[in-house]
Amino acid sequence: MSDSRIAAASSLGVLATLRRGVQISPQIADGLWLTLALAVLAAAGRVVVPVAVQRTIDDGILAAGGPDAGRVALMTALAGGAVVLAGLCSAMVNVRLFRSAEAGLAALRVRAFRHVHDLSTLSQGTERRGALVSRVTSDVDTVSLFVQWGGIMLLVSSLQVLVATALMIVYSWQLTVVVWLCFVPLFLVLRRAQRHVNAAYTAVRAKIGALLGAISEAVVGAETVRAYGVARRTGRRIDAAIEDTRASQARAQVLVSSVFSGGVLVANLVLAVVVVVGTLLGVGGGLSAGQVVAFLFLVQLFTGPVQMATEILNELQNAVAGWRRVLAVVETPLDVVDPPHGVTSPRGPAAVSLRGLRYAYPDGPEVLHGVDLDLPPRTKVAVVGRTGSGKTTIAKLVARLMDPTSGQVLLDGVDLRDVRVGSLRERVVLVPQEGFLFDGTVADNVAYGLRDERDERDERCDAVGAEAGREQARARVAAAVDALGLTDWVADLPAGLDTPVGQRGEALSAGERQLVAIARAYLAAPDLLVLDEATSAVDPATEVRIARALDSLTSGRSTLTIAHRLSTAEASDLVVVVDDGRVVEVGPHAELAAAGGVYAGMHASWVAQTR
Numbered sequence: 001m002s003d004s005r006i007a008a009a010s011s012l013g014v015l016a017t018l019r020r021g022v023q024i025s026p027q028i029a030d031g032l033w034l035t036l037a038l039a040v041l042a043a044a045g046r047v048v049v050p051v052a053v054q055r056t057i058d059d060g061i062l063a064a065g066g067p068d069a070g071r072v073a074l075m076t077a078l079a080g081g082a083v084v085l086a087g088l089c090s091a092m093v094n095v096r097l098f099r100s101a102e103a104g105l106a107a108l109r110v111r112a113f114r115h116v117h118d119l120s121t122l123s124q125g126t127e128r129r130g131a132l133v134s135r136v137t138s139d140v141d142t143v144s145l146f147v148q149w150g151g152i153m154l155l156v157s158s159l160q161v162l163v164a165t166a167l168m169i170v171y172s173w174q175l176t177v178v179v180w181l182c183f184v185p186l187f188l189v190l191r192r193a194q195r196h197v198n199a200a201y202t203a204v205r206a207k208i209g210a211l212l213g214a215i216s217e218a219v220v221g222a223e224t225v226r227a228y229g230v231a232r233r234t235g236r237r238i239d240a241a242i243e244d245t246r247a248s249q250a251r252a253q254v255l256v257s258s259v260f261s262g263g264v265l266v267a268n269l270v271l272a273v274v275v276v277v278g279t280l281l282g283v284g285g286g287l288s289a290g291q292v293v294a295f296l297f298l299v300q301l302f303t304g305p306v307q308m309a310t311e312i313l314n315e316l317q318n319a320v321a322g323w324r325r326v327l328a329v330v331e332t333p334l335d336v337v338d339p340p341h342g343v344t345s346p347r348g349p350a351a352v353s354l355r356g357l358r359y360a361y362p363d364g365p366e367v368l369h370g371v372d373l374d375l376p377p378r379t380k381v382a383v384v385g386r387t388g389s390g391k392t393t394i395a396k397l398v399a400r401l402m403d404p405t406s407g408q409v410l411l412d413g414v415d416l417r418d419v420r421v422g423s424l425r426e427r428v429v430l431v432p433q434e435g436f437l438f439d440g441t442v443a444d445n446v447a448y449g450l451r452d453e454r455d456e457r458d459e460r461c462d463a464v465g466a467e468a469g470r471e472q473a474r475a476r477v478a479a480a481v482d483a484l485g486l487t488d489w490v491a492d493l494p495a496g497l498d499t500p501v502g503q504r505g506e507a508l509s510a511g512e513r514q515l516v517a518i519a520r521a522y523l524a525a526p527d528l529l530v531l532d533e534a535t536s537a538v539d540p541a542t543e544v545r546i547a548r549a550l551d552s553l554t555s556g557r558s559t560l561t562i563a564h565r566l567s568t569a570e571a572s573d574l575v576v577v578v579d580d581g582r583v584v585e586v587g588p589h590a591e592l593a594a595a596g597g598v599y600a601g602m603h604a605s606w607v608a609q610t611r
């Protein structure tokens with residue numbers, strides 16, 4: 001079995017991560033060469049201005065034969081043209097980058113989301129679900145920031161610094177050395193400072209996280225807070241969290257403004273140094289007036305990139321970290337793979353056989369130690385056993401939510417791993433103890449039992465067709481409710497089938513949620529139903545409704561029920577007793593109850609307790 005746990009981050013190096021990232025979202029590199037060419041033009045355009053200024057002064061204003069107005073006009077026009085060209089190129093670079101980055105990252109989001117969805121519930125269980133969601137959303141956002149802006153800015157800025165340096169060397173290598181001697185330490189200091197800024201912002205994010213946690217706990221747990229009269233204590237906790245957040249925000253802001261102002265100050269001081277050293281060199285005859293002024297312009301071309309470079313390198317680090325985390329998700333092998341040439345399992349009464357079934361959860365001990373079992377078609381089978389004996393694990397393997405470590409689950413003689421997943425889901429449906437309800441109406445939630453192919457067909461249809469599809473779906477929901485004997489229950493709901501169930505079905509009682517789950521399974525109409533019997537206590541009227549609905553749901557179907565109540569076992573055709581990962585007894589209830597084995601013991605103590 002593949003390791004189904006999701007790594008915290010991929011272990012690729014920086015360049016390998018970038019390469020893999022672009023491989024997964026090739027749209028990022030679409031038209032990159034043209035974008036690069038435009039970026040080079042933009043950088044070159046900016047460097048034209050200092051040259052034009054130098055020529056204007058030296059060959060125009062200070063021309064040997066007096067000011068040359070024509071030359072000044074020509075150079076001014078040239079500088080103007082270069083600025084416009086550089087501006088246009090920059091704008092085009094931005095638009096192009098934005099487009100390709102968004103297309104690439106949208107593809108990455110889709111891929112990451114699909115993958116998270118396809119990962120077994122098992123893999124998702126090992127990672128906090130919120131953290132997984134963040135990988136598909138905010139981690140992709142950090143990548144997006146860099147791809148849209150950072151990467152190309154880093155390139156353009158480096159180009160700008162290189163071209164400016166080359167030009168400066170042509171004018172005066174001494175002054176160039178002075179400029180570099182000033183800027184290299186500035187860069188190093190800024191880089192260090194940026195680390196402190198990052199640490200400060202990490203602290204801010206942590207404080208905000210704690211604040212949100214405290215507030216949401218107070219909101220979600222409002223009833224408990226009121227019931228225990230601990231509103232003051234909760235309030236104090238929130239106040240403290242707010243104060244913590246304010247203090248850390250203030251610290252971060254002070255740090256940012258000091259770093260920024262410091263950078264600007266040093267950059268301006270460098271200008272002053274250039275003026276002084278340049279003038280001294282000029283007096284010595286090494287530099288013309290135009291060249292000193294051009295130098296001042298060239299130094300300006302350094303300031304932006306050096307200040308930005310620290311930020312961009314930071315962005316690069318974040319992006320690589322984000323990319324690594326997203327890649328780790330995308331590259332986690334699926335543990336339930338849809339076979340490439342899977343067979344379509346024909347509909348009809350379903351027979352299931354388990355052959356030498358063994359299973360161990362990731363990093364855990366083996367919990368099933370070779371289970372052999374034959375479940376004939378159209379039989380109601382109850383699986384009973386102590387808590388932790390492996391009943392749910394068997395159910396999940398039969399529904400192929402995961403694959404066995406060894407052994408086979410056969411559906412009508414075919415290994416589940418050879419059956420198309422779509423076909424399998426049509427034939428086998430697992431109804432968990434607490435079926436998830438989506439925020440919508442009762443009808444919407446029941447309609448989740450209709451297979452995806454219907455939705456796809458609806459999507460392809462025009463609006464009228466889709467409307468007809470919706471009406472048809474609703475009619476089927478109503479028919480299901482009717483067939484399960486739930487019409488009176490629906491009629492009692494505030495808005496009938498259109499009653500909103502709230503988030504996770506909070507607006508319904510536990511029993512009502514079960515009814516919705518049963519109706520949903522009925523609509524799915526599987527050949528084999530795997531039921532994890534709900535354990536939550538419900539009122540007697542709902543209990544009767546649930547029992548009646550379950551009867552209609554299971555009628556004529558093969559059913560494998562994880563029975564938590566022995567009354568369910570009594571009512572089934574076959575009882576399977578699981579103990580410590582092994583099937584220890586199989587047979588009809590009456591036979592086992594009389595046999596004096598494990599089941600007889602369980603049954604006797606249950607009878608003693610309940611009757």
Ligand SMILES: Nc1ncnc2c1ncn2[C@@H]1O[C@H](COP(=O)(O)OP(=O)(O)OP(=O)(O)O)[C@@H](O)[C@H]1O
Binds near residue numbers: 361364367386390391
């Ligand atoms: N996701 C999981 N990761 C690791 N171990 C698990 C996981 N789920 C179950 N187990 C372990 O596997 C064993 C069998 O669990 P299983 O849920 O199949 O038992 P069960 O008979 O259904 O119990 P219950 O009646 O309490 O639901 C237990 O020891 C349990 O701790």
